[in-house]
Amino acid sequence: MTIIYHYDGSFPGFLCMLDEALHRKEHPFAIITADAQEVLWGEVRVVERDDVRALACWRWMKAHFGVPTVRLVMRAFLADDERRDLRILDYLSFLCAVAPHGTAALAHPAVKGLDDLARQVTVEAHRLTGLVRFTQVRSQLLVAPIEPTHRVLPLIAPHFVRRLPGERWLIADLRHAFGYYWDTVSLREVEPGPEIAAVCNRPCTGASDDPYESLWRRYVQVIAIAERRNPRAQRRFMPERYWRHLTEKR
Amino acid sequence: MDLEKKLAILGAAARYDVSCASSGSRLATPKGGIGNGAFPGICHSWADDGRCISLLKVLFTNVCIHDCAYCVNRRSNDLPRAAFTVDELCNLTIEFYRRNYIEGLFLSSGVMRSSDYTMERMVLVAKKLRTEHLFGGYLHLKAIPGAGRGLVRQAGLYADRVSVNIELPTERSLRLLTDKKKDDIIAPMGEIKSAIVENRDERKHLRSAPRFAPAGQSTQLIIGATPENDRQILTLSDALYRRFSLRRVYYSAFVPVSGDPRLPAIATPPLLREHRLYQADWLLRFYGFAVGEILGERQPFLDEELDPKSAWALRNLHLFPIELMTAPYELLLRVPGIGVTSARRIVVARRHGFLSAEDLAKLGVVMKRARHFLTIGGRMALPGSGRHLHLMRRDLVTRDLLAPLRQLPLFSS
Numbered sequence: 001m002t003i004i005y006h007y008d009g010s011f012p013g014f015l016c017m018l019d020e021a022l023h024r025k026e027h028p029f030a031i032i033t034a035d036a037q038e039v040l041w042g043e044v045r046v047v048e049r050d051d052v053r054a055l056a057c058w059r060w061m062k063a064h065f066g067v068p069t070v071r072l073v074m075r076a077f078l079a080d081d082e083r084r085d086l087r088i089l090d091y092l093s094f095l096c097a098v099a100p101h102g103t104a105a106l107a108h109p110a111v112k113g114l115d116d117l118a119r120q121v122t123v124e125a126h127r128l129t130g131l132v133r134f135t136q137v138r139s140q141l142l143v144a145p146i147e148p149t150h151r152v153l154p155l156i157a158p159h160f161v162r163r164l165p166g167e168r169w170l171i172a173d174l175r176h177a178f179g180y181y182w183d184t185v186s187l188r189e190v191e192p193g194p195e196i197a198a199v200c201n202r203p204c205t206g207a208s209d210d211p212y213e214s215l216w217r218r219y220v221q222v223i224a225i226a227e228r229r230n231p232r233a234q235r236r237f238m239p240e241r242y243w244r245h246l247t248e249k250r
Numbered sequence: 251m252d253l254e255k256k257l258a259i260l261g262a263a264a265r266y267d268v269s270c271a272s273s274g275s276r277l278a279t280p281k282g283g284i285g286n287g288a289f290p291g292i293c294h295s296w297a298d299d300g301r302c303i304s305l306l307k308v309l310f311t312n313v314c315i316h317d318c319a320y321c322v323n324r325r326s327n328d329l330p331r332a333a334f335t336v337d338e339l340c341n342l343t344i345e346f347y348r349r350n351y352i353e354g355l356f357l358s359s360g361v362m363r364s365s366d367y368t369m370e371r372m373v374l375v376a377k378k379l380r381t382e383h384l385f386g387g388y389l390h391l392k393a394i395p396g397a398g399r400g401l402v403r404q405a406g407l408y409a410d411r412v413s414v415n416i417e418l419p420t421e422r423s424l425r426l427l428t429d430k431k432k433d434d435i436i437a438p439m440g441e442i443k444s445a446i447v448e449n450r451d452e453r454k455h456l457r458s459a460p461r462f463a464p465a466g467q468s469t470q471l472i473i474g475a476t477p478e479n480d481r482q483i484l485t486l487s488d489a490l491y492r493r494f495s496l497r498r499v500y501y502s503a504f505v506p507v508s509g510d511p512r513l514p515a516i517a518t519p520p521l522l523r524e525h526r527l528y529q530a531d532w533l534l535r536f537y538g539f540a541v542g543e544i545l546g547e548r549q550p551f552l553d554e555e556l557d558p559k560s561a562w563a564l565r566n567l568h569l570f571p572i573e574l575m576t577a578p579y580e581l582l583l584r585v586p587g588i589g590v591t592s593a594r595r596i597v598v599a600r601r602h603g604f605l606s607a608e609d610l611a612k613l614g615v616v617m618k619r620a621r622h623f624l625t626i627g628g629r630m631a632l633p634g635s636g637r638h639l640h641l642m643r644r645d646l647v648t649r650d651l652l653a654p655l656r657q658l659p660l661f662s663s
Contacts, residue, residue: 106599107609130294130304134349142348160350162279163286167348212345218254222262223307224297227505227519233300237293247351248295 002029002042005085009033011077012054014085017047019057021089022096031085065095075118078151080176087113125152129159131238133247134169136210142169145245151176161187213247220248251332257342259332263312263323264358266507267415267470268500272304272353272388274465275410283384285347285354287410292353305356305390306346310334310372314360318428320417320475322507323360333362336371340378347387354388354410355379365396365434373401376408388465393442396434402441403462411465411497414438416490419483423476427512442467443494466497473527474504474520475513479550484530484541491534501527526552533558536590537583560586560646563623564639570623571636574610575600586646587619607631618645 005028007017021028029042062070076088087110094110105111134142142164146153153173157180160169165184172179172192181190243249275287293302309323311333317325334342343355357375362368372391379385391409393402406412414435418424421432442463449462469490471483487499503519530552533539537559544558545551546565553561563570563586572581574596582593592614599605599613604627611617621635622642630636 105602106595107605107612112612126290126292129288130292130350132350136349144350159288164284164348165279166282166284212349215254215257215342216346216349216351218258219261219306220295220297220303222258223265223303224299224301225265225505226299228299228301228503228521230300231298234296234298237300237302238296246295247349 004028004042004044005031006044006046007031007033008049010049012051013047013049014077015054015057015061016050017085018089018092019053019060020045020047022092025093027093028086028089031089061092065092069095072114072118075121075155076114078121078154079117080150081117084117087117090114121150121152121155124148124150125155127242128152128156131242131246132156132160132171133245135213135247140168142167144169144171145174146171147175147241147245148173149175149241153178153180157182157187217248253338253342256332256334256338257308259330260308260310260312260334263309263360264307264356266322266502266505267307267356267358267392268301268502269390269413269468269470269498270302270304270307270356271390271411271465271468271498274497275388276464277386277410279386280384283386284344285385285387287386287388288353294350294352304353305388306343306352306354307356307358308334308339310339310357310359310368310375311362312360313362315363316361316429318417318430319508319510319512320427320472320504324508327508336374336378339375340383343379343387344383344385347385352387354385354390356390358392359394361394361396365394366398366401369394369397369401369405373404373408376405380408390465393438395430395438397438399437399441402438403445406442406445406463407460409463411467412438412442412463413468413470414442415470416486417470417472418476419471419478419486420476423478427476439467439469439494446495466495468496468498468500470500470502472504473501473524474516480523480527480530480552481541481545481550483527484534484545487531488534488541499531501531522554523552526554526558530558538580539584555647556643557586557646557648559584560619564643564646567639571625571630572623573628574605574624574626574631585620585623587616587621587623589614621645 003026005017005021007013017031028045061073073088073092076084081087090110091114094108098105106115128146128148132144132146134144137143151173153171157171160171161182164182168183170179170181170190174192177192179190179192181188271291273289273291276289277287279286291304293304295303297303311331312323313331313333314323314325322329339355339357343352346352347354355375357372359368359372372394376389376391379389389409390411390413391405393405393412393414395414402412416435418427424430424432445462446466449459452459453461471486473483490496490499501524503521503524504516505519506513506516530544533544534541539562543562552558556564563584572585579593579597582588582596583590588596595613596605596610596615599609605613606626607617607621610620610631617632621630621632622645623636624631636642
């Protein structure tokens, strides 16, 4: 029979779903979240979010699979990928079946698949630590809109907390519609409001009253050696999908 | 002169310095300050020439009392000159850093009045950033050739990295193209090296002792401005890595910046040669190769068509094929198509059973190249491999790289 799992899309809900599937030793045909209703056939198992159960599952995973594996799963969960949940489940069922510390079987499709997904997230997060561009709006508030492929913001926000502890800043992920605001004391998750949207959707002409933006643009121009022009390398390292929010490319 | 104009002049003047690394610092953000080190380094942008921008790389001034033929800022070159003030540069660094444009500052300079006078200004910028702005980001200072030992030591106390550019690989070339003296260049390098060694010792006894240039020192060599061959250059690099414990030697393809008759007339910078030198440099540092293995006695230049590892493998076919399941890590590293990452993965993954050619591809091995040098359980990794030299060569030549990078011969004889 075709089995379909359903959970609410949250991380605790996800852990409950994993707990259910791993203990039943089931391989669902699909895993869907709250906003996907149209199931035409098959048996749907709805797993309710239960934070106590999620915490227990979290601790069990840490003890059973070890911290590196749990970290890998967490990173993979941040990926924006249709088959993300199935891949994570495949991976954990493989570990249950073979050996809990079987992470080293790198060539196995289940391990390889999840490893690749987690790597994509890690690579993009690292890239974004460099490509985030703050714009100074009003007195001292720094705002940075980003549109990453994956939900990397939870990974990079702590980096900016450590780096710019005395600044008030906001990083807004427009693609996944959430952001983090640091007020020099604590970090809060926020929903990007209209004011942020206004800052983010400034016309691409780059008109801004921040003098350091034009200084930066000028600097990026003059630092290139004309005789070594290499747009292919530039695009390979810094894909064009990020350019919209780069001060020097706007 | 307004700041934008200064930045344009002094940024453009610094662009021939290759180094832009921001790795190697673990400095935490100072209390009440701004900025920290990111140990692996972070690239913030890529310029139109495809090179990463990690640091604000500028000269303090492009005024210079020297007249080095290969340098765009030489005294006799007629171009606009400018100089930052210490405060301008500090503010610019902080404001760029706040907006996440950069990891920190890379400060070099032309020699204004005297070496010491110039070095003093540069050290002052570093000192002010660290002690007044409480800046914890990355600082890279160039030591000015001929600057006093005390100043070089001070630079290392504030900076993450201090470097001296050798620029030309032999004393003869130096004498021909510049009025700088070899000893003026080598002395600061020795000073930095011994300060780093002493500091390491101090910190063994006293953890709180201030760190001296925690990201080490580096240097740069210009490639193709003088007739030295690749073996001379790599031998020098090897000595620098061993004797001066350098972290990096950078190679910079010569970009003609003057019509000086002592310099070769070339249309485009020798980028392919630069690329092959970097590959060879990697073999020295990460792959356990010796210079003599990369380039033999009668072989002054690296192969243009083949990367240095493939060239070595083809010269040493008697060592191959090697057995994937049992070969030690060091030997795996010598197989074309296997890099540091894939060799590490192989060592872990083979504990779990046999690896097929398909598995290897998944681990990141370039099978097109590696197939000719590997057996798995006694059989060639892929049938039909490793037999005909011309087929092996065909698989090893990096064609898509050659087309855009291939240059005219440099010193046509």
